[in-house]
Amino acid sequence: xxxxxxxxxxxxxxxxxxxxxxxxxxxxxxxxxxxxxxxxxxxxxxxxxxxxxxxxxxxxxxxxxxxxxxxxxxxxxxxxxxxxxxxxxxxxxxxxxxxxxxxxxxxxxxxxxxxxxxxxxxxxxxxxxxxxxxxxxxxxxxxxxxxxxxxxxxxxxxxxxxxxxxxxxxxxxxxxxxxxxxxxxxxxxxxxxxxxxxxxxxxxxxxxxxxxxxxxxxxxxxxx
Amino acid sequence: xxxxxxxxxxxxxxxxxxxxxxxxxxxxxxxxxxxxxxxxxxxxxxxxx
Numbered sequence: 001x002x003x004x005x006x007x008x009x010x011x012x013x014x015x016x017x018x019x020x021x022x023x024x025x026x027x028x029x030x031x032x033x034x035x036x037x038x039x040x041x042x043x044x045x046x047x048x049x050x051x052x053x054x055x056x057x058x059x060x061x062x063x064x065x066x067x068x069x070x071x072x073x074x075x076x077x078x079x080x081x082x083x084x085x086x087x088x089x090x091x092x093x094x095x096x097x098x099x100x101x102x103x104x105x106x107x108x109x110x111x112x113x114x115x116x117x118x119x120x121x122x123x124x125x126x127x128x129x130x131x132x133x134x135x136x137x138x139x140x141x142x143x144x145x146x147x148x149x150x151x152x153x154x155x156x157x158x159x160x161x162x163x164x165x166x167x168x169x170x171x172x173x174x175x176x177x178x179x180x181x182x183x184x185x186x187x188x189x190x191x192x193x194x195x196x197x198x199x200x201x202x203x204x205x206x207x208x209x210x211x212x213x214x215x216x217x218x219x220x221x222x223x224x
Numbered sequence: 225x226x227x228x229x230x231x232x233x234x235x236x237x238x239x240x241x242x243x244x245x246x247x248x249x250x251x252x253x254x255x256x257x258x259x260x261x262x263x264x265x266x267x268x269x270x271x272x273x
Contacts, residue, residue, distance in 0.1 A: 038227040098234040
């Protein structure tokens, strides 16, 4: 009998959590009194954003560790995490725009939160481009330095709605007086965050495996 | 468009994007595993001959 691998277990677990989160988003959580049904976009939008931050934090951490020890495993982790982070941030920008249209009557506005998020997306798209145009350890070193510098934008995105007056809704957690969510909405958000965390781990395992196989193939081809 | 249409559009985008990404990763992994197996096999043959 073949035992399921860790990756498969996490994959199935994330699917179960996703199904539960869909139930909670569409049935369990009440509609918002002022924004109506479209507010339900918030749960996956915020989850994508937070897990995107986590992905970029991992890129930052793995890049520092790579520069310290030149271990290829950290480089693979940084590269894989950056790719997933870009996908999640793309989803944040797209779903944010879809939410903005019926609420703000525009797809886009040069608000501090939206602009810093777009800059973050551009930084990590540039990182991926740098990775695809450069090869070997020299390219990895350049990319690691770029990723460390690029991470500066993450706290800026996070603090933008606290530091500046923005059109974007204020923080729902740790936002001070008047901030916060009703309990069913908060539980729904936590389940969505758990689902996206599991999905992120699953994608990361899948993506790092791909890169490891590529390395093995390169090694064997060089040996021939 | 009604509010529900926007809601539907947002969730569709998320699900389609994630599904396509997982599908493309799995397909690439399968292809590369095949290549790796073929390379390992050819090395084995070379060593034995």
